[in-house]
Amino acid sequence: MKFSDLDLDPKVLQAIEEAGYETPTPIQQKAIPEALKGRDVLGIAQTGTGKTAAFTLPMISILAQGRARARMPRSLVLCPTRELAAQVAENFEIYGKYHKLSMALLIGGVSFKDQDRLIDRGVDVLIATPGRLLDHFERGKLMLTGVQIMVVDEADRMLDMGFIPDIERIFSLTPFTRQTLFFSATMPPEITRLTEQFLHAPVRVEVARQSTTGENIEQRVCELTPSRKDRADSEKRAALRALMRAEGEALKNAIIFCNRKRDVSVLHKSLLKHGFNAGALHGDLDQSVRMRVLNGFRDGEIQILVASDVAARGLDIPSVSHVFNFDVPIHSEDYVHRIGRTGRAGRKGVAVTLCLPHEQKHLDKIEELVKATIPRVPSPLAAPAPAPEGEAPEAEARPRRRGRRKSAAEAAAEAAPAPPPAAERAPEPDAAPKAAAPEAPAPDAPSPRPARARRGEGKRAEPSAQQDEAPAPRARPERRRGGQVVGLGDHVPAFLLQPINVDELIAASARDEDPEEEEADAPSPAEGGPSGEGAAV
Incomplete structure (x- = not known):
């Protein structure tokens, strides 16, 4: 079947041919002949099957005869969104370019003055969203008593957006003798109730099972x-x-x-x-x-x-x-x-x-x-395959640096190869000199540990053999500049430059070591000390 077999207006057929269409879709083949007869149509088809042209083409052919009056549109197309309303307007411009039909688009985000100017001139086709249409009506700029054809496009979307009360009110403002073309991709119970209330013996056109997706x-x-x-x-x-x-x-x-x-x-x-x-x-x-x-x-x-x-x-x-x-x-x-x-x-x-x-x-x-x-x-973020043996994962190969930065000595120590275990270490030759064991400190010598660390020694258990061998203190890395130890330079504290009397230091040290000798050298009270008898004059 071709469009020429649908009894459309010759000027509409010419516009269709120039648009590049030859064969109507299933929904168009069934809906257009019934709409041209003036019957109510309930069209159910999945999206993308050409529902817009299914009501646009017969409307242009029907409205080719007649003239619109001011503020009283001859036809009304309700759409749930601005984008869909603009899409329908484009279809009317394409298929009705050889007709002198006037058209107005009432959507939000556009000035009321421009829309009022179009309505005052009289429009054959009025395309609107429910909210903006009722705004014009409540302002007294629009009357719907002259509507001959009323189209509700994407009715199930109207239901989702909460427009059903507005749709019911708009239906009540239009003449009872109007022709209604009702299109939807799905038929929820609420939409079914609406069609039973406002459509008169509609022809049900269903070209695909409800809520099915395209095979392509x-x-x-x-x-x-x-x-x-x-x-x-x-x-x-x-x-x-x-x-x-x-x-x-x-x-x-x-x-x-x-x-x-x-x-x-x-x-x-x-x-x-x-x-x-x-x-x-x-x-x-x-x-x-x-x-x-x-x-x-x-x-x-x-x-x-x-x-x-x-x-x-x-x-x-x-x-x-x-x-x-x-x-x-x-x-x-x-x-x-x-x-x-x-x-x-x-x-x-x-x-x-x-x-x-x-x-x-x-x-x-x-x-x-x-x-x-x-x-x-499969998910593109699935876990990667484990790395082969001998290869460290990227997260371990590049550890995240945290805390303080390592010194040069510590970095060099980590970079050096680790010594072999004691079991695998080669035996030392007899001729090699052994390191002398450190001499045990004298029993009377004070412990090198601070006093705070020596508290509670009597309560502690005897250290084991492993604890007796204290680990060697870690060498403090020297800060070098150009291979030399960095000193104080010219900024020497003044107290370091004071002369020192070595003899006085030796005598003071001797007195500290032998306090009895110091007491013997001191004068007794009997010899005229400050507290003896010789003190009296």
Whole structure:
């Protein structure tokens, strides 16, 4: 089947041909004829199957006749994110370039005045996010009583983002006679209730089993076990970089999804630091920045796009080669949409998910949803093979220096070869002189140890034979400069330059050794000492 067999407007067929499309996708083959008949359509298909064109093409053909009035749009398209709304607007520009249909895009981050100016002129196609649409309505700048066709795109994403109450209110503001085109990749119970409430005898178009992934996508899971809990994030980023480098030239461009906006910023800075051409996209960025990054990724100026789930819907870039889930999505349905950014338009794609131990429960739910076991790949951070004998590992070969720096003498002593053990040491010749044993100190000689060290000697046990042999004191390394001992130089203390009377020192030493002689030399009280009788005058 070709597009010419779908009874579309000739000008639409011409635009489709110029865009390079010839054969409609299964969802387009079934949804477009029913939409042209004016019936409500409930389309269920996995992401990347052409749902946007499935409602864009029949809308342009239907709206080719008629004229819009001020502040009363003829059709309304609701999208969950700004990026998806901009994507739908681009589709209308491509396929409706030969029609004089007016269009307005109501999204956040854009001035109200510019949007009010478009609405005041009257628009045939109004594309909006629910929040900004209700803002215009509450300001009295918009009326929805003239809506003929209403489209809800990515309804399950609306549910995840909490837009269901807004959707119900918008439905109540539109005419009961409207035609509703409802598209979603999955059908949770809440979405089913919404379709039963607001759709009238819809034609259910389901081209694939709910929550299935594309057959062109090669899925992998890399399970990581961090060495320590506080290193989990850094090791996870290192594993991601290793996996990306391992893809080589096959990685033309890639989208990396994170669960949190903070992780998007951290990972983006890390990739830039390691030389990757990367850009960041999340909801806290200004709309102009988001569009600039998105356009740079489409044009090939940015190779790696780090994004939150805001980019999981609406990115129609057929040439995305890889998708990396840096975090396992908490909601299982988000996995289907994330990996659906690759493998589009019949191309092959690769989706790799990094999984930490605490994320295993989310991965189990995903495999239960898709009804398949995702193949595992080894972690690039696995422990290296043990080094062969005789080769020290790198960590031991280059020890980390801690504490004080070693002196030159200590370094030289460590570098010298160790002496052989006593058992293997060669016997000394008889002619070699033996070192004289040190003489034992005299019994009356004072011990060379300080007084504090001699306390409690009587309470200690007798030393053993090994303790009697005191080890030789370690030689203090001399500080040399140019091979000579460094002395005081000209800075000699003054007390060292005082003359010394050797005779007085000898006499004083003798008196200290024989105190009785000193007492004998002293005059007694009877001889006229200060305390004797001769002291009285």
